[in-house]
Amino acid sequence: MTVRRVGLVGARGHTGRELLRLIGARGDLELAFASSREWAGRPVAEMAPEITTGLEFEALTPDAVSARDVDAVILALPNGAAAPFVAAIAEDTVIVDLSADYRFDASWTYGLPEIYGRDGLTAARRIANPGxxxxxxxxxxxxxxxxxxxxxxxxxxxxxxxxxxxxxxxxxxxxxxxxxxxxxxxxxxxxxxxxxxxxxxxxxxxxxxxxxxxxxxxxxxxxxxxxxxxxxxxxxxxxxxxxxxxxxxxxxxxxxxxxxxxxxxxxxxxxxxxxxxxxxxxxxxNLLKGAAVQAMQNLTLALGLPEGRYRPSPL
Structure with missing residues (x-):
């Protein structure tokens, strides 16, 4: 089984918590890093017991993120904060951005597969997650x-x-x-x-x-x-x-x-x-199909993985 390495920037928020749960539930995804300034140095498992690899939260700059060996990065940041990370991350690395920063940018793929299809997402490297x-x-x-x-x-x-x-x-x-x-x-x-x-x-x-x-x-x-x-x-x-x-x-x-x-x-x-x-x-x-589940749909399609079946959130 092919395992893809994924990084998460902005892991502390409500959506970040759901993303950690969803990543941890998949055998074909490995969480490579989780960036949060407020939680830096604390075990990821303290927030998300689904992550059992002993990973700790880090406070990563855009350059530090760009230096990591990953297949994809999910940006779960406030509006207006994504650009430095987008500029630093390699063009062949998939980015799924949950902010509104690129939803109006024609060079990004807008990821709502049930309406706008999946074909464009399978080759996408820059994906704007809908609001x-x-x-x-x-x-x-x-x-x-x-x-x-x-x-x-x-x-x-x-x-x-x-x-x-x-x-x-x-x-x-x-x-x-x-x-x-x-x-x-x-x-x-x-x-x-x-x-x-x-x-x-x-x-x-x-x-x-x-x-x-x-x-x-x-x-x-x-x-x-x-x-x-x-x-x-x-x-x-x-x-x-x-x-x-x-x-x-x-x-x-x-x-x-x-x-x-x-x-x-x-x-x-x-x-x-x-x-x-x-x-x-x-x-x-709003935290699932409105954010984290939709991001996972877009991510897996871009990485050539099955979209999968999603369980209700226990949180």
């Missing part, structure tokens, strides 16, 4: 994007893990208690991302709530021609046929249907009386 809200919204929009008249409107609510580990009002459980917090009312990066990649004009309003993980996106779409509920559901079932990480249902999905699950659920399919007004609900885990 969590953007994944949920695009899964709702993509099957009917050629049938749309006008804008798509996405109302998104995320658990506070999406705000990261740095303290802020958006992950302050006291501020969130009995509350729903809107933010970034216009121009959110995920709005721009969905518009760019679906080809539809998307309006997006994000909110954060008091639950820890999960996303629900309620998407309002206007269809050019009227459709029936059965016809709409058939379009979505056809679009995601054979995709183990996307489940289509006639029921209205809820946050708990996606939380801790490796894939997404798309459903509801409410239609206005004239058959033109469609509402689709999509749910997923």
């Amino acid at each position: 969590c809200y953007a994944t949920a919204g695009q899964l709702a929009i993509a099957p009917v994007r050629g049938r749309l008249a006008g804008e798509a409107h996405v109302f998104g609510v995320s658990g506070y893990s999406g705000a990261g580990t740095a303290p802020s009002r958006k992950n302050d459980v006291e501020a969130l208690a009995d509350n729903l917090m809107p933010y970034a009312l216009t121009g959110h990066l995920h709005e721009q991302e969905m518009t760019r990649h679906t080809g539809a004009t998307v309006r997006f309003t994000p909110h954060v709530a008091a639950f820890f993980r999960g996303i629900v996106a309620t998407t309002h779409l206007t269809l050019q021609s009227p459709m029936t509920p059965d016809a709409v559901r058939g379009v979505y079932e056809h679009a995601y046929a054979g995709e183990p990480l996307v489940r289509v249902t006639a029921d209205i999905p809820e946050v708990r249907d996606g939380a801790r699950q490796p894939g997404a659920v798309v459903g509801g399919f409410g239609l206005g009386g004239d058959g033109h007004q469609l509402v689709v609900v999509s749910v997923l885990d």
Whole structure:
């Protein structure tokens, strides 16, 4: 069995923890290093018992990362922090970047295989991982994007893990208690991302709530021609046929249907009386299909490995 060596930069965050778990579960991947300034010198197994090799966290500069013998590097860094690492890492090393820094760069492959295919990923060396809200919204929009008249409107609510580990009002459980917090009312990066990649004009309003993980996106779409509920559901079932990480249902999905699950659920399919007004609900885990699982899909495809089957997160 071919074993590929992978490094992780930005290992301390919620997504980094899930990535360590997923890497540790695979026999064809070896964690070569895990970089975290805050955890430097501590055993990786202290955070992730799945890593049993005795590896310790390190605080690695871009040049230090570039000197390591690896097949791939996953960058799980805040927006704006990836460029020095990208510049230093060899061109033939696969990079999967989870930030928004390269999602608008045509020289990078945008990795959402259920919508945009796998062929481009198998030869890719620079892969931009989609955003969590953007994944949920695009899964709702993509099957009917050629049938749309006008804008798509996405109302998104995320658990506070999406705000990261740095303290802020958006992950302050006291501020969130009995509350729903809107933010970034216009121009959110995920709005721009969905518009760019679906080809539809998307309006997006994000909110954060008091639950820890999960996303629900309620998407309002206007269809050019009227459709029936059965016809709409058939379009979505056809679009995601054979995709183990996307489940289509006639029921209205809820946050708990996606939380801790490796894939997404798309459903509801409410239609206005004239058959033109469609509402689709999509749910997923922002740390998994919205981040770590998607990164692993993209990574394995680029390395020529099986995508694999993913278990729910116990975390």
